[in-house]
Amino acid sequence: MLKKNKPQVLFFILLNLFFTLNSFAQKSIYAGIEIGRRAIKVSVVDVNNIKKADYKILSFWTERIPFADHISASGKLTPEDINKTSLTIVDQLKKIKADYKMLDENIFIVAAPVFASASNFDVLKSKIISLTSKELEILDGTEEAKTLVKGAIPPVDYANAFLLDIGAQTTKGGYIDELKDNKLEFIPLELDFGTMTLTDAVEKTVTNKSQLNDMSTYQEKSFDFNPKLRKKTKELFDANPLLMKKDKLYLSGGAVWAFSTLYYDENVKDHYIPLTLQDVIDYDAILKNNFGKFTNLAKTNKEMARVLSTYDQKYLISANNILVTCLESIPNLETKKIYFVKEGQVTWLISYIADRSKKVNTNF
16 A cells, blocks of 8 residues: 555655745744834845854845934824835735745834834834734834844854944944853943034034035044044043953944945945955045045946945045044054944844844843
């Protein structure tokens, strides 16, 4: 009887094995839908080894909606924002599930910290829950640095690295200190200056307001302001002597993205791009003395054009002043490895995945 049905038995065994393996494969695929300050962003990643931050971005999609502007103007989300966001999330969930057949618990929906100030956020939250049966969380602004560290630094490097993220308002980050009994402590880092705030501070030193748009005047005032920036940066590192023991520095944020894109002029596929202080200094010279090189290259390079549509020359100079100052303030920098965290848009998602992994200790 068994011999007679052997082909059928073998077929069902192989079919069962296929579905078992296929089901197992989907456990490594995760999706994140982020309702950001100015856009809805959807990311799908396939994680091979979360401890080494070995993952592949399968898809990334974004739709611009000026949420933050609407919240600032009225203190709440507009009905159009709520309806459009709900429909977009429903559509994207259907697409994600159809395309990747992933586990429902591997899909996360979050909103940026700015949504905490929207008086009617609960309306959006309730609508999404009723339409999708999934929770909508607000990312904790006070936990932002910790989320960055968990998602940007490979967990295998937690004990041996620190992170600096150069944002618009501040430069923030942190590192992890190993305590006894496998316990960890997160130490936040913050510098008062970011790309926009430093630019604003420099512009306030221009006494003749008719010269505000004069680039030579801005560069002169920017140079004069650098001692204040260096003093603040030195205070940050002096207050955290444990940083001297770290062998790796991970950098993220718009300033480093701009540098990496404009200077290296290549589409690097790695998640972590090694860089050197000398490269940053050489880029600084072009930025201040031969900016036309970048504007010419941007005519045929879409990613460069995106940088220049995001930042004008003033902001790029401020951004790189922070980057140079931070790097020059680190003792024995030549003994350390420096990396740009390229995939900043999925940092929060990788952090969420690490939090739920039994292989990673994120209890800090």
